[in-house]
Amino acid sequence: MKRLTLTTVVALLTLAFASVASAKAPTFSGMQPRVASFDFLVDYSGSMMMQHKGFGEQKFFMAQRAIQRFAERIPELGYTAGLRTFAKVGEVSAQQTFNPDTVYAAAGKLKQTYEVFGRLTPMGDGISYWTQNLYAGIAQPTAVFVVSDGENNRGGDxxxxxQAAIAANPGLVFHIISVADTKEGQALLDNIAALRPDRSVSVIAEELITSNTACEKFARDTVYVNGVRDVLRTAHFPLGKDSLTPDSFAILDEAAAILRDSNRMVRLDGHTCDLGSIKLNNDLAIRRVETVKAYLESKGVRPTQIMTGFYGENVPMIDNTAERNRKQNRRVDLNFFY
Known part of the structure; x- marks a missing residue:
């Protein structure tokens, strides 16, 4: 998990008032998306209307500005995005092709004044509701930005x-935009981020409000990679299986040699042919990626060098018009980049 440091309250007060589609494979024209989609899940509870104990600003206003500033620094690479709330549960912006102006406007629609008392925080219920309704059965790389003070004083854990959301969708990762002002609140947010320590990123809202550099770093760490592909390799699999074909081991050994003792990264994209149900193929694509990932790590590749994507039958290398073509589509693509 990554944490960013605090800056000064003075900077916050100065700047606070300043004004992939899922079926597409990643591209490498200088930038590539880490995710096919992402959502902001915003805490809309009474505690967010209170003043932050450290910064002296309303926590919800800090959260709103952090989302807007962050959105302005995210490049448009074909992923989809939405904005939802919990406590109360609501959809402010439905999932659609990402545009920074759309997200900026959606965040601006959220009220900054509502009742404080009687609006406890069922964060667990909000996470369960949205992940079950939005991501159940979806294998695409997906990010959820939890924007909260970490209070969870009603409903489920x-x-x-x-944890349940990640178990149901291995492509899901939670990132944190924190406005916590208690140790307990920050600890809960840290624990959520620690569920995927190699992928989750945690940032303090005040950093995004006061620093373009922090916004750009957060975007690079969560939604895209700034790099150019220089090598492509492919590992193949038998029909309906997640075990490698014999000729793939030499390919993966070469891949491990490329990655060891280097600063390169690799994105593993799992694919299938069109035989079988969509759910079966999504699950199979995930298992194939996990097979390749485990093999590379066994050969000394660091987990932090590996990103993953799962595309099922959506992105064939060649049309599934014959068995010889289908064999080519039962694969994991290894995209190497700097």
């Missing part, structure tokens, strides 16, 4: 809800 938030950490358990996040």
């Amino acid at each position: 938030a950490l358990a809800a996040a």
Whole structure:
């Protein structure tokens, strides 16, 4: 998990008032998306209307501005995005092709004044509701930005809800935009991020409000990679299986040699042919990626060098018009980049 440091309250007060589609494979024209989609899940509870104990600003206003500033620094690479709330549960912006102006406007629609008392925080229920309704059965790389002060004083356990969501969708990762002002609140947010320590990123809202550099780094760490592909390799699999074909081991040994003792990264994209149900093929694509990932790590590749994507039958290398073509589509593509 990555954490960013605090800056000064003075900077916050100065700047606070300043104004892939899922079926597409990643591209490498200088930038590539880490995810096919992402959502902001915004805490809309009474505690967010209170003043932050450290910064002296309303927590919800800090959260709103952090989302807007962050959105302005995200490049348009074909992923989809939405904005939802919990406590109360609501959809502010439905999933659609990402545009920074759309997200900026959606965040601006959220009210900054509502009742404080009687609006407790069922964060666990909010995570469960949205992940079950949005991501159940979806194998695409997906990010959820939890924007909250970490209060969870009603309903189900938030950490358990996040664990269940990841178990149901291995492509899901939670990132944190924190406006916590208690140790307990920050600890809960840290624990959610720690569920995927190699992928989750945690940032303090004040950093995004006050620093373009922090916004750009957060975007690179969560939604895209700034790099150019220089090598492509492909490992193949038998029909309906997640075990490698014999000729793939030499390919993966070469891949491990490329990655060891280097700063390169690799994205593993799992694919299938069109035989079988969509769910079966999504699950199979995930298992094939996990097979390749485990093999590379056994050969000394660091987990932090590996990103993953799962595309099922959506992105064939060649039309599934004959068995010889289908064999080519039962694969994991290894995209190497700097």
